[in-house]
Amino acid sequence: MRNPWAQTGNYRTSYEQDTTIFATYREIVSVGVLLVALVLLPQFLERSQVLTLNFILIYAIAVLGLNITTGYAGLISVGQAAFMGVGAYTVALAAPYLPFYLTIPLGAAVAAVFGAIVGIPSLRVKHLYLALATLAFQEIFVWSVGRMPALAQGASIPVEMRNFLGYEIGFRNHNHFWYYVILFTLVLMVIAWRNLLRGKYGRALVAVRDNDRAADAMGMDPGRTKLMAFALGALYAGVAGGLLAYFQRSVVIEEFTLAKSVGFLAMAIVGGLGTVVGSLLGPAFIEYLRLLMERFSEWIKGNQVIQQVIPPGVDVASALLPLSFGLVIVLFLMFEPRGLYNWWRLVRSYFRTWPFKY
Amino acid sequence: MSDFFQFLISGIAVGSIYALAALGFVLIYKSSRVINFAHGQLIAIGAFVAYALVAWLKLPIALALLTAVLATGLLGFVVERVFLKRLVGQPIISVIMVTIGLASVLDGLMYLTPFGSGNFSYPAFLPQEPLRLAGITVSYPQLLAVGFTALFLLLFGWFFQRSTLGISMRAVADDQMAAMSVGVSVEKVFALAWAVAGVTAASAGMVVGTVSGLNQDSLIAIGLAVFPAVILGGLDSIPGAVVGGITIGVLQNLAAGYLNRFVPGGGTELVIPFVVLLVVLWFKPHGLFGTEEIERV
Numbered sequence: 166m167r168n169p170w171a172q173t174g175n176y177r178t179s180y181e182q183d184t185t186i187f188a189t190y191r192e193i194v195s196v197g198v199l200l201v202a203l204v205l206l207p208q209f210l211e212r213s214q215v216l217t218l219n220f221i222l223i224y225a226i227a228v229l230g231l232n233i234t235t236g237y238a239g240l241i242s243v244g245q246a247a248f249m250g251v252g253a254y255t256v257a258l259a260a261p262y263l264p265f266y267l268t269i270p271l272g273a274a275v276a277a278v279f280g281a282i283v284g285i286p287s288l289r290v291k292h293l294y295l296a297l298a299t300l301a302f303q304e305i306f307v308w309s310v311g312r313m314p315a316l317a318q319g320a321s322i323p324v325e326m327r328n329f330l331g332y333e334i335g336f337r338n339h340n341h342f343w344y345y346v347i348l349f350t351l352v353l354m355v356i357a358w359r360n361l362l363r364g365k366y367g368r369a370l371v372a373v374r375d376n377d378r379a380a381d382a383m384g385m386d387p388g389r390t391k392l393m394a395f396a397l398g399a400l401y402a403g404v405a406g407g408l409l410a411y412f413q414r415s416v417v418i419e420e421f422t423l424a425k426s427v428g429f430l431a432m433a434i435v436g437g438l439g440t441v442v443g444s445l446l447g448p449a450f451i452e453y454l455r456l457l458m459e460r461f462s463e464w465i466k467g468n469q470v471i472q473q474v475i476p477p478g479v480d481v482a483s484a485l486l487p488l489s490f491g492l493v494i495v496l497f498l499m500f501e502p503r504g505l506y507n508w509w510r511l512v513r514s515y516f517r518t519w520p521f522k523y
Numbered sequence: 524m525s526d527f528f529q530f531l532i533s534g535i536a537v538g539s540i541y542a543l544a545a546l547g548f549v550l551i552y553k554s555s556r557v558i559n560f561a562h563g564q565l566i567a568i569g570a571f572v573a574y575a576l577v578a579w580l581k582l583p584i585a586l587a588l589l590t591a592v593l594a595t596g597l598l599g600f601v602v603e604r605v606f607l608k609r610l611v612g613q614p615i616i617s618v619i620m621v622t623i624g625l626a627s628v629l630d631g632l633m634y635l636t637p638f639g640s641g642n643f644s645y646p647a648f649l650p651q652e653p654l655r656l657a658g659i660t661v662s663y664p665q666l667l668a669v670g671f672t673a674l675f676l677l678l679f680g681w682f683f684q685r686s687t688l689g690i691s692m693r694a695v696a697d698d699q700m701a702a703m704s705v706g707v708s709v710e711k712v713f714a715l716a717w718a719v720a721g722v723t724a725a726s727a728g729m730v731v732g733t734v735s736g737l738n739q740d741s742l743i744a745i746g747l748a749v750f751p752a753v754i755l756g757g758l759d760s761i762p763g764a765v766v767g768g769i770t771i772g773v774l775q776n777l778a779a780g781y782l783n784r785f786v787p788g789g790g791t792e793l794v795i796p797f798v799v800l801l802v803v804l805w806f807k808p809h810g811l812f813g814t815e816e817i818e819r820v
Contacts, residue, residue, distance in 0.1 A: 235616060239614070239616065241615070241616050241619060283801075285805055286804040286805060286808055289808050290804070290808040290809070292615050293552075293558045293615070293619070293758065294754070294758075294804055294808055296558070296619060297750050297754055297800060297804065298800075298801060298804045300747075300750060300797075300800075301750075301751075301797040301798070301800040301801040301804070302801065304747070304794065304797040305794055305797050305798060305801065308790070308793060308794040308797075309794075311788065312786055312787055312788045312790070314787065318787070318788065427623055427627075430620060430623070431620070431623075431624075434616075434620055438616070476637070479634075479635055479636065479637060479639070480634045480635075480639045480640060481634075481635065483634050483639065483640075484631045484632070484633075484634030484635045484639065485631070486631070487627045487628070487630040487631035487634070488627070488628055488630075488631025488632065488634075488635075489631075490624075490627050490631075491623075491624040491625065491626065491627025491628035491629075491630070491631060492624070492628055493624075494620055494621070494623065494624030494627065495606065495621055495624040495625060495628065498610070498613075498617050498620055498621050498624065499606070499609055499610075499621075502613070502617055
């Protein structure tokens with residue numbers, strides 16, 4: 166490794182080098198460039214574009230969590246939106262009394278507790294049964310919130326924050342302010358994610374996913390590991406939910422339904438299970454697909470020629486969204502099960518080994 | 524007391540529908556270990572195809588029902604051939620997600636027909652006047668639901684005990700490798716399981732249609748209510764599906780009758796199945812009749 170800056174390929178010679186987060190200097194530089202770009206980005210965008218970006222980053226945090234439960238530990242969770250909701254409602258209840266840097270960790274902690282409770286069946290059963298436990302929690306959560314007077318029976322609860330350390334947050338700079346808060350949180354969560362999962366605990370998760378009996382025989386406690394996976398996944402969801410509550414200035418139950426949970430699973434798969442890059446690409450892809458389809462259906466509604474061809478009673482506009490969403494999931498699983506992350510990996514390895522082709 | 528029996532009887536009728544839906548679901552799981560999140564869509568499609576045949580093509584009702592059942596069976600078969608077949612040996616999450624994606628695609632396709640929104644009902648072919656017996660009323664569609672379930676149970680019983688195909692399906696469910704080595708075509712069995720699941724789903728859909736009318740959302744919701752039923756009965760047990768389905772139906776009706784007044788907004792019948800699901804998973808995860816898997820490293 167004479168000139169580490171011009172490194173092409175893998176020249177690691179010791180365990181110390183092998184366990185570094187970044188394999189090459191180029192990776193450090195590219196992550197740095199990405200961060201600077203993300204920090205500067207909102208300066209060039211309109212308010213509505215920042216809004217979309219904020220949603221993507223919030224969803225990225227939730228998907229990171231799902232990538233612990235589902236991506237690493239292999240426990241399918243169809244309740245990520247409900248855990249997000251637990252975080253959001255905790256924040257909504259605590260916001261009048263506490264500042265936001267306390268309410269969000271509180272929401273995360275409460276969500277983690279719920280995650281562990283829902284994960285209890287993982288002590289005895291696997292796979293589908295666990296997916297169904299999260300499904301049950303998802304349905305029970307939505308139903309209960311809709312009937313609790315303390316939670317406005319599912320109607321919106323306002324979450325107000327007008328200034329932060331003397332900085333006024335008004336209509337104009339609301340999206341930008343929260344963009345930076347969300348970005349900062351996301352970076353923290355990514356760093357925690359990486360360090361957590363490449364350590365002893367991450368290995369335990371992978372071992373338990375691949376064969377939990379073998380992991381048991383090697384002295385790991387599969388039950389505890391799975392409970393932790395559920396709790397951690399829910400913790401990330403709780404953080405995302407708390408941020409969403411502040412950013413939207415309100416909490417409504419429609420944000421935390423089964424459809425959202427399924428959406429998160431789709432994001433995780435389209436992005437690439439168990440990867441940081443995938444957790445960013447997946448939400449971006451699905452959200453922009455949704456925007457695109459909404460535009461398209463607006464266009465169809467406005468187009469006289471098409472309107473006359475469509476028989477009455479047929480609702481093309483509301484058909485487009487589920488159709489495209491489902492097709493994307495099915496096609497990705499059939500043809501690129503490793504997700505967008507795999508494309509990113511191919512591009513990266515092309516540049517790393519350039520001018521060679523392997 | 525007669526209230527209680529009334530709730531019980533209507534619960535059994537609703538539960539029979541769940542049992543029918545759960546049958547197809549268990550069949551797929553038992554033979555191929557696939558959890559089908561698109562079962563509600565199969566139910567809805569079966570019901571709407573029957574409606575289209577009756578209301579638009581003016582087919583006689585029995586013929587329309589039969590055609591719809593066969594068409595949905597064919598759809599199940601095609602789904603297995605096109606999508607699930609490629610995923611044999613893939614991790615469970617891929618398989619589950621494909622069925623979720625399929626559910627979404629089928630939803631979208633239904634919006635492309637006039638059935639996407641709005642309510643429809645079959646032309647009445649059963650007597651409107653309900654039966655009254657010792658203070659308990661039972662409508663004819665409810666009787667039909669129970670009858671249909673009983674009929675399918677008998678058919679399945681015969682099919683699995685006597686016919687070669689049924690026996691080979693049981694063999695595959697028991698041990699895929701062993702079944703393959705004695706010459707059972709596992710592929711054929713998987714596809715057949717999906718076709719039969721489509722048949723039962725369509726039957727369930729049509730029974731719902733006659734009992735409470737056709738509406739896409741409520742038909743698809745039955746696909747979700749199937750999960751508590753099969754977990755309670757045991758994911759891989761056919762008698763379990765029936766017992767689970769009927770129990771869930773009865774519990775729903777009892778909850779609606781006795782608990783709703785204590786809850787603001789009511790609607791306990793919507794959540795009771797999922798509470799049961801969670802409780803069963805906590806205390807008896809393999810259900811009443813499910814087999815506990817023995818694992819070796």
